[in-house]
Amino acid sequence: MASAGHHRDLIAYATLMAIFVAGANAIDIFLEWNVTVDTTIKPVSLDQPVITINGMLPGPLINATTNDFVHVNVFNNMDEPLLFTWNGIEQRKNSWQDGVSGTNCPIQPGRNWTYVFQTKDQVGSFFYFPSINFHKAAGGFGPIRVNNRKVIAVPFPKPEAEFDLLIGDWFYDSYKSIRSEMAIKLMAFQGIPDIILMNGKGPYGHQIARAHESFNVTRGKTYRFRISNVGTALSLNFRIQNHRMVLIETEGSYTNRITLDSLDVHVGQSYSVLVTADQNEATYYIVAAPKLLNNTAFPGLVGVGLLCYSDSTTQITGPLTSGPDPFDLDFSVSQAKSIRWNMTTGAARPNPQGTFNVKNVTLSQNFILQSSEAEIMGVPRYVVNNVSYYTVDPPLKLADHFLNGSGVYQLDQFPVKSVNAEAAYGVSVVTGNHRGWIELVFKNSLDAMNSWHFDGYGFYVVGFGYGEWAPELRKTYNLLDPVVRSTVQVYPGGWTAVYSYLDNPGMWNLRSQLLKHWYLGQELYVRVHDDDSNRAKEQRPHDNLLRCGIVEADSLPPASAPSSSPRRTGQDID
Numbered sequence: 001m002a003s004a005g006h007h008r009d010l011i012a013y014a015t016l017m018a019i020f021v022a023g024a025n026a027i028d029i030f031l032e033w034n035v036t037v038d039t040t041i042k043p044v045s046l047d048q049p050v051i052t053i054n055g056m057l058p059g060p061l062i063n064a065t066t067n068d069f070v071h072v073n074v075f076n077n078m079d080e081p082l083l084f085t086w087n088g089i090e091q092r093k094n095s096w097q098d099g100v101s102g103t104n105c106p107i108q109p110g111r112n113w114t115y116v117f118q119t120k121d122q123v124g125s126f127f128y129f130p131s132i133n134f135h136k137a138a139g140g141f142g143p144i145r146v147n148n149r150k151v152i153a154v155p156f157p158k159p160e161a162e163f164d165l166l167i168g169d170w171f172y173d174s175y176k177s178i179r180s181e182m183a184i185k186l187m188a189f190q191g192i193p194d195i196i197l198m199n200g201k202g203p204y205g206h207q208i209a210r211a212h213e214s215f216n217v218t219r220g221k222t223y224r225f226r227i228s229n230v231g232t233a234l235s236l237n238f239r240i241q242n243h244r245m246v247l248i249e250t251e252g253s254y255t256n257r258i259t260l261d262s263l264d265v266h267v268g269q270s271y272s273v274l275v276t277a278d279q280n281e282a283t284y285y286i287v288a289a290p291k292l293l294n295n296t297a298f299p300g301l302v303g304v305g306l307l308c309y310s311d312s313t314t315q316i317t318g319p320l321t322s323g324p325d326p327f328d329l330d331f332s333v334s335q336a337k338s339i340r341w342n343m344t345t346g347a348a349r350p351n352p353q354g355t356f357n358v359k360n361v362t363l364s365q366n367f368i369l370q371s372s373e374a375e376i377m378g379v380p381r382y383v384v385n386n387v388s389y390y391t392v393d394p395p396l397k398l399a400d401h402f403l404n405g406s407g408v409y410q411l412d413q414f415p416v417k418s419v420n421a422e423a424a425y426g427v428s429v430v431t432g433n434h435r436g437w438i439e440l441v442f443k444n445s446l447d448a449m450n451s452w453h454f455d456g457y458g459f460y461v462v463g464f465g466y467g468e469w470a471p472e473l474r475k476t477y478n479l480l481d482p483v484v485r486s487t488v489q490v491y492p493g494g495w496t497a498v499y500s501y502l503d504n505p506g507m508w509n510l511r512s513q514l515l516k517h518w519y520l521g522q523e524l525y526v527r528v529h530d531d532d533s534n535r536a537k538e539q540r541p542h543d544n545l546l547r548c549g550i551v552e553a554d555s556l557p558p559a560s561a562p563s564s565s566p567r568r569t570g571q572d573i574d
């Protein structure tokens with residue numbers, strides 16, 4: 001289950017029993033990643049720098065099971081500082097492993113650093129990507145599977161095979177030149193990507209593609225596709241010619257099964273669908289087509305792969321399978337509303353996902369977050385409530401740990417319910433009430449899709465709408481079976497409302513998943529602090545903690561406490 005935190009407490013006893021019965025059989029998974037910039041891998045036949053992991057794009061699959069410990073020793077052989085983040089992995093009580101600019105000092109070129117995180121109480125499909133310096137535009141992404149433990153029932157028959165499929169937009173330019181061009185003339189920079197990749201490969205039949213993605217299937221068998229949009233900007237409509245898809249999971253939640261001809265996958269989202277090879281033995285198109293983009297004006301901007309039946313000999317010809325009108329947002333909104341949590345199925349734990357629902361929750365906080373663009377002192381930026389996040393050194397989490405936050409950021413200066421009259425930079429850190437329910441309303445005043453992600457949590461997606469949000473619209477919310485996920489789309493000129501239960505102490509990034517927006521300031525941090533200094537609470541940093549800025553190891557007295565001393569909370573000073 002993604003994150004019905006409250007639920008976790010209510011069922012603590014049941015869980016203890018379950019562990020007792022099932023045995024605690026989590027394992028440690030050790031990975032070594034050599035991260036380099038490669039100019040030979042060429043997703044398209046152009047010379048451009050591509051970030052690879054052990055020579056691969058996408059990077060290697062992280063194939064974990066619920067509660068496993070994943071150790072990733074990252075060797076940065078690039079010429080720039082690097083961090084990875086684990087999209088949708090909750091890092092329970094351990095934002096030290098989250099790998100974003102507010103929680104970790106970057107891994108310097110020529111150095112290595114080992115992440116250790118647990119896939120605690122999670123199951124489902126996720127992905128990782130490099131989080132700073134606009135690196136995601138150059139690759140470095142890869143799939144994460146969190147498999148269910150053997151003792152937990154899964155609400156569908158075991159598929160013949162599982163396929164990870166990372167789809168996303170891609171630029172022909174080097175990420176360094178896009179990065180610098182964009183920072184200067186954002187408004188003029190259209191930022192329309194050049195091509196759509198599938199698992200790092202160009203579209204079938206495209207003149208500039210060197211290879212295309214294909215999947216072999218056997219007639220009569222059923223396959224699970226784990227699809228993630230790892231791109232920078234474009235929402236994609238995904239479909240497989242002549243085949244229907246049965247939606248089963250999104251970002252760690254089993255959904256009510258619905259049968260679809262096509263599925264909108266927004267930037268940063270992950271889904272699982274079942275596809276049965278029930279057609280004649282032949283070859284079929286797999287298509288990922290951008291939303292809100294005129295296919296006639298950008299004919300090459302569509303991802304194309306192939307579904308090949310094992311005995312097929314025919315070459316595929318003919319037009320791509322068509323999908324919904326890319327400008328028909330009603331189609332998209334109505335599909336989004338039909339994606340519901342299956343309340344009676346099991347999850348990562350042997351309890352139904354819906355044991356706890358949000359029908360009766362008392363909200364303790366409400367944030368209304370309006371995203372737009374603005375100029376700040378003549379510099380184009382993206383803003384939330386007219387504040388553009390300014391990245392500080394040392395990271396917020398280290399500032400809390402070593403300096404009680406002082407001198408680095410001021411808590412709660414960010415306006416959580418109103419838009420500043422003047423756009424400005426800010427080190428936006430706001431308090432999230434520990435063990436309180438929060439309502440987040442995302443508003444999008446631009447004419448493009450946006451999508452928002454909350455690290456550390458899943459949220460219950462209770463409503464979508466067009467136009468202005470107002471409190472009375474709460475009566476339109478779906479409080480019965482909202483799906484729990486960690487990335488949600490916000491339609492142009494519209495709003496999206498989510499609930500989250502803040503039971504995971506830490507410093508958590510709340511961001512636009514659109515790379516350009518994130519890179520230019522559309523993010524904030526929610527600081528969820530647990531006053532209880534009992535050692536079972538938030539984890540202390542590991543011994544390998546990287547330091548930087550004014551908390552560089554050399555500039556501080558050596559840490560006095562050995563790691564076996566009582567664990568410190570964010571408020572303590574070393």
Ligand SMILES: *[C@@H]1O[C@H](CO)[C@@H](O)[C@H](O)[C@H]1NC(C)=O
Pocket residue numbers: 034035036075077
């Ligand atoms: C990492 O990859 C680069 C480029 O392929 C190679 O030169 C280097 O030797 C590799 N390093 C390790 C530790 O494998």
Ligand SMILES: *[C@@H]1O[C@H](CO)[C@@H](O)[C@H](O)[C@H]1NC(C)=O
Pocket residue numbers: 063064065147
């Ligand atoms: C992933 O792990 C599961 C469980 O250990 C295993 O059954 C499966 O074969 C693995 N898949 C891959 C692709 O390694």
Ligand SMILES: *[C@@H]1O[C@H](CO)[C@@H](O)[C@H](O)[C@H]1NC(C)=O
Pocket residue numbers: 073112113114544
């Ligand atoms: C760097 O890699 C070495 C060799 O694998 C390992 O022993 C060491 O712990 C790593 N350093 C960090 C900070 O993770």
Ligand SMILES: *[C@@H]1O[C@H](CO)[C@@H](O)[C@H](O)[C@H]1NC(C)=O
Pocket residue numbers: 154155156255256257258342343344345346
């Ligand atoms: C929900 O899950 C249960 C248990 O696996 C299953 O029997 C039921 O068909 C599912 N409901 C839907 C609508 O998918």
Ligand SMILES: *[C@@H]1O[C@H](CO)[C@@H](O)[C@H](O)[C@H]1NC(C)=O
Pocket residue numbers: 214215216308
């Ligand atoms: C799919 O099948 C073809 C023909 O049998 C084979 O050449 C190819 O390697 C297979 N591809 C995969 C990904 O298994």
Ligand SMILES: *[C@@H]1O[C@H](CO)[C@@H](O)[C@H](O)[C@H]1NC(C)=O
Pocket residue numbers: 294295296297
């Ligand atoms: C799409 O582009 C074509 C060619 O540029 C143009 O004729 C058509 O009107 C456009 N359609 C829409 C819906 O904008």
Ligand SMILES: *[C@@H]1O[C@H](CO)[C@@H](O)[C@H](O)[C@H]1NC(C)=O
Pocket residue numbers: 357359360
């Ligand atoms: C919600 O509250 C009402 C009245 O207090 C109660 O009857 C109902 O069972 C509660 N529903 C859930 C799902 O807890």
Ligand SMILES: *[C@@H]1O[C@H](CO)[C@@H](O)[C@H](O)[C@H]1NC(C)=O
Pocket residue numbers: 404571572573
């Ligand atoms: C740390 O900061 C908080 C709020 O800014 C303050 O209440 C607390 O007293 C400080 N703790 C120490 C040890 O200085």
Ligand SMILES: *[C@@H]1O[C@H](CO)[C@@H](O)[C@H](O)[C@H]1NC(C)=O
Pocket residue numbers: 374375386419420421422423424
């Ligand atoms: C945001 O700031 C800009 C100037 O920096 C101002 O023009 C705009 O009206 C502000 N937005 C709102 C909604 O107040």
